Amino acid sequence: MGEDTAGAPTSSFNASKDRKGDEKMTVVVPPTKGSRLSGDKGQDQEGDVAMEGAEGDETQKPEPEVDPRAKAIQDIKTNFTLLERAVAHFDPRFTLRVLRSISSMRKHITSDVLAEVLVESYPPSSPTASFLLEAIGETGAFESAVASSKMDVESEKTRSNSKEILPEIDTYLSILVQIFLYDNKEIQRGAKFSTSLIERLRTINRRTLDSLAARVYFYYSLFFEQITPLPPSPAATVTMIRQPLLAALRTAVLRKDVDTQATVMTLLLRNYLSTSHISQADLLISHNRFPQSASNNQIARYLYYLGRIRAIQLQYTDAHGHLIGATRKSPSSHSARGFYQSSHKLLVVVELLMGDIPDRAIFRQPALERAMHPYFLLVQAVSVGDLDGFLSIVNTHSTTFRKDGTYTLILRLRQNVIKTGIRMMSLSYSRISLRDICLRLGLDSEESAEYIVAKAIRDGVIEATLDHERGFMKSKEVGDIYATREPGEAFHERIRACLSLHDESVKAMRFPMNQHRLELKSAQEARERERELAKEIQDGDMDDEDAGADFDAI
Amino acid sequence: MANGADLRTLVSELHNALNRKQFDAANDLLSRAKRTLLLQNALIPTSSTSPELIALAREVLELGALSSIRQTDAPSFTRYYQQLQPFYDLERDSANAGKVDFKTSQRSKITGLYLLLLLSMGDSTSFHTVLEGLVEEASLKGKSIEDDPCIKYPVELERNLMEGSYDKVWRETKSERVPSEDFGLFSNVLVGTIRSEIADCSEKAYPSLPISNAKNLLFLESEGAVIEFAQQRGWVLRDGRIYFPVEPEAAARSEKDILVASTAIIENAIGYARELETIV
Numbered sequence: 102m103g104e105d106t107a108g109a110p111t112s113s114f115n116a117s118k119d120r121k122g123d124e125k126m127t128v129v130v131p132p133t134k135g136s137r138l139s140g141d142k143g144q145d146q147e148g149d150v151a152m153e154g155a156e157g158d159e160t161q162k163p164e165p166e167v168d169p170r171a172k173a174i175q176d177i178k179t180n181f182t183l184l185e186r187a188v189a190h191f192d193p194r195f196t197l198r199v200l201r202s203i204s205s206m207r208k209h210i211t212s213d214v215l216a217e218v219l220v221e222s223y224p225p226s227s228p229t230a231s232f233l234l235e236a237i238g239e240t241g242a243f244e245s246a247v248a249s250s251k252m253d254v255e256s257e258k259t260r261s262n263s264k265e266i267l268p269e270i271d272t273y274l275s276i277l278v279q280i281f282l283y284d285n286k287e288i289q290r291g292a293k294f295s296t297s298l299i300e301r302l303r304t305i306n307r308r309t310l311d312s313l314a315a316r317v318y319f320y321y322s323l324f325f326e327q328i329t330p331l332p333p334s335p336a337a338t339v340t341m342i343r344q345p346l347l348a349a350l351r352t353a354v355l356r357k358d359v360d361t362q363a364t365v366m367t368l369l370l371r372n373y374l375s376t377s378h379i380s381q382a383d384l385l386i387s388h389n390r391f392p393q394s395a396s397n398n399q400i401a402r403y404l405y406y407l408g409r410i411r412a413i414q415l416q417y418t419d420a421h422g423h424l425i426g427a428t429r430k431s432p433s434s435h436s437a438r439g440f441y442q443s444s445h446k447l448l449v450v451v452e453l454l455m456g457d458i459p460d461r462a463i464f465r466q467p468a469l470e471r472a473m474h475p476y477f478l479l480v481q482a483v484s485v486g487d488l489d490g491f492l493s494i495v496n497t498h499s500t501t502f503r504k505d506g507t508y509t510l511i512l513r514l515r516q517n518v519i520k521t522g523i524r525m526m527s528l529s530y531s532r533i534s535l536r537d538i539c540l541r542l543g544l545d546s547e548e549s550a551e552y553i554v555a556k557a558i559r560d561g562v563i564e565a566t567l568d569h570e571r572g573f574m575k576s577k578e579v580g581d582i583y584a585t586r587e588p589g590e591a592f593h594e595r596i597r598a599c600l601s602l603h604d605e606s607v608k609a610m611r612f613p614m615n616q617h618r619l620e621l622k623s624a625q626e627a628r629e630r631e632r633e634l635a636k637e638i639q640d641g642d643m644d645d646e647d648a649g650a651d652f653d654a655i
Numbered sequence: 656m657a658n659g660a661d662l663r664t665l666v667s668e669l670h671n672a673l674n675r676k677q678f679d680a681a682n683d684l685l686s687r688a689k690r691t692l693l694l695q696n697a698l699i700p701t702s703s704t705s706p707e708l709i710a711l712a713r714e715v716l717e718l719g720a721l722s723s724i725r726q727t728d729a730p731s732f733t734r735y736y737q738q739l740q741p742f743y744d745l746e747r748d749s750a751n752a753g754k755v756d757f758k759t760s761q762r763s764k765i766t767g768l769y770l771l772l773l774l775s776m777g778d779s780t781s782f783h784t785v786l787e788g789l790v791e792e793a794s795l796k797g798k799s800i801e802d803d804p805c806i807k808y809p810v811e812l813e814r815n816l817m818e819g820s821y822d823k824v825w826r827e828t829k830s831e832r833v834p835s836e837d838f839g840l841f842s843n844v845l846v847g848t849i850r851s852e853i854a855d856c857s858e859k860a861y862p863s864l865p866i867s868n869a870k871n872l873l874f875l876e877s878e879g880a881v882i883e884f885a886q887q888r889g890w891v892l893r894d895g896r897i898y899f900p901v902e903p904e905a906a907a908r909s910e911k912d913i914l915v916a917s918t919a920i921i922e923n924a925i926g927y928a929r930e931l932e933t934i935v
């Protein structure tokens with residue numbers, strides 16, 4: 102999982118999901134079977150259908166497990182039932198749970214494990230199985246398995262042969278293969294495998310496959326990012342996958358496949374930005390609508406890229422809004438730290454560009470403190486309007502800024518430093534000569550200073566007038582802000598945010614299916630009881646006390 | 656390759672025509688050259704295009720771009736710039752360095768001109784979008800974009816414009832720091848831009864201004880020009896001073912403001928009430 106925490110926004114998300122899985126793993130560590138099962142059962146109970154939870158357990162019972170290898174195999178197989186259930190009930194939550202569990206078993210995936218699972222669940226003639234086996238370099242697995250442990254395998258095989266193997270399971274195993282190849286740095290093979298995998302996926306049109314397919318695309322792009330020539334160069338390998346990704350996007354939109362659509366869009370944006378093809382990325386955004394119902398992580402990523410593009414295009418207000426969204430939606434857990442940091446870095450720079458000073462508290466967060474240090478110095482310089490200090494910070498930390506991709510944005514800050522300086526002077530002096538302004542800001546000439554101040558007045562940075570003949574700036578009285586509409590607008594803004602939060606949380610509520618029938622039933626019963634009660638009261642053979650108790654129960 | 660020779664003669668004729676400023680002839684030659692390129696499928700470089708042909712095609716397009724700049728035909732220049740991009744992408748790719756001859760490439764000049772064009776049109780969004788790519792590329796090679804005089808010029812101009820140091824812009828456009836005569840073509844546009852910027856700023860910043868000072872501020876030749884300029888913008892001239900029009904009556908405005916504000920507040924309050932209703 103080392104790669105995931107490396108800091109690139111895309112990869113860190115994946116890790117964020119892992120976190121949960123890892124915690125589960127540590128709880129699970131005691132090797133007794135019971136504890137693990139209870140963990141898994143706990144998961145099952147979440148998914149409200151208790152009966153099938155029991156079925157899941159059944160498959161785990163047969164052999165007592167000791168080593169992680171057997172456990173991994175078991176886990177994979179448990180996930181098969183989950184996937185089958187997802188297809189049967191048409192409920193994507195089961196699929197998502199399967200995807201979440203990937204991270205916890207990631208460490209234990211070896212070619213052995215994969216081969217064994219494949220041999221046990223597929224008939225030897227299956228083309229999918231041989232395709233997957235070839236990818237992990239275990240082509241002979243069927244023969245050897247048959248030869249060595251015929252007895253063992255037999256029972257399993259008859260079981261799985263009886264029903265058809267779902268494409269969901271194929272895809273799930275393919276994802277495992279992708280991860281295996283990625284973890285073993287088999288980038289070239291992984292890329293080749295992913296390419297043919299995507300070919301296969303495109304022919305299948307199943308809604309239950311969506312979230313799995315999205316994951317496949319994610320790893321597909323990850324593989325290509327690692328192949329030399331690496332991204333910043335315009336001939337990077339990533340440019341090769343734009344065509345397939347765009348095709349995938351088109352298909353996903355036509356099929357209303359939200360998961361793939363969201364994933365592929367963020368991948369494309371990442372792809373374009375990595376070779377700084379900003380106008381293409383902008384076009385992509387303007388011609389596409391990002392699905393509202395995409396998963397939280399995809400939205401956060403999308404917002405981050407959007408914020409980045411808008412910042413480059415000087416639309417700071419837009420960029421600020423998007424980046425705020427991205428930082429808030431970003432998981433603040435330890436494994437998604439890379440994304441959290443880089444979105445915060447960008448946010449800080451954009452806030453500075455807008456003329457705001459970011460909150461000091463941002464820099465005190467333990468997750469950000471060290472990474473944000475250069476930015477902290479930058480904020481300090483801008484907030485006091487110290488032009489020399491600003492320039493020296495930019496020079497000393499230029500490599501960091503370049504690495505973060507914020508360098509050009511930071512260069513634009515120079516004028517903000519000047520503006521802040523002018524504002525400070527306008528606040529503290531009622532009248533100041535242009536010469537002093539020039540000296541204090543370290544400008545080249547009084548002439549420049551005059552133009553700059555005039556521009557600041559025009560842009561509404563300060564309230565002042567200039568006197569050209571006598572060469573000074575005279576500040577106007579600062580008006581009372583509470584006499585303007587500003588507070589009302591701010592209030593309105595906040596109320597609106599609260600209301601939309603409420604709306605969203607109402608929308609996000611989930612209601613178990615058929616639950617209302619139960620309620621109806623109990624309501625009916627209650628009514629009947631009431632009627633009886635009323636009758637009894639009418640008949641007059643009941644105490645008030647009893648009736649009161651009964652009503653309480655209702 | 657007969658066509659290659661054809662092209663070469665066309666290119667040298669183009670050079671001549673451009674040097675002698677015969678733009679009609681140049682346009683004619685350009686369309687002929689482009690047709691030849693199209694016939695050989697070389698208007699967009701592919702992996703199968705031969706290196707010499709790529710170099711020739713690039714040269715034709717570059718000359719086309721220069722010729723349209725000299726005829727102050729911005730849309731056509733933009734078109735040439737876009738067409739040149741695939742060629743320049745090849746150039747950026749170090750793997751191709753050995754194959755195609757890049758020494759004759761005028762990439763930085765064309766890009767610089769394009770930046771300047773965007774700047775003079777006030778399209779800062781595109782300006783920064785292009786610049787971002789250049790910075791990235793330069794930092795990849797461990798250089799800064801300021802190393803290239805053709806790129807440095809528009810970048811500095813933009814920085815000064817944004818900052819408000821109009822006098823520096825003025826000096827830059829006048830001095831010998833303009834990298835080549837093609838860049839000079841934009842000077843007039845830029846001076847016009849800064850003049851109207853300064854006029855905007857002065858309206859807000861000064862209550863009144865002597866005409867003689869205004870002449871210096873606006874970089875105008877004579878006081879007569881100042882008067883003309885002032886009349887254009889509707890400024891009042893009295894006793895040798897320029898009086899800038901005051902904003903419409905503040906009192907009347909604030910009254911209107913209150914009206915607008917109160918309706919907005921009422922609307923908002925009703926909105927809150929409705930929302931609360933639905934929640935409760």
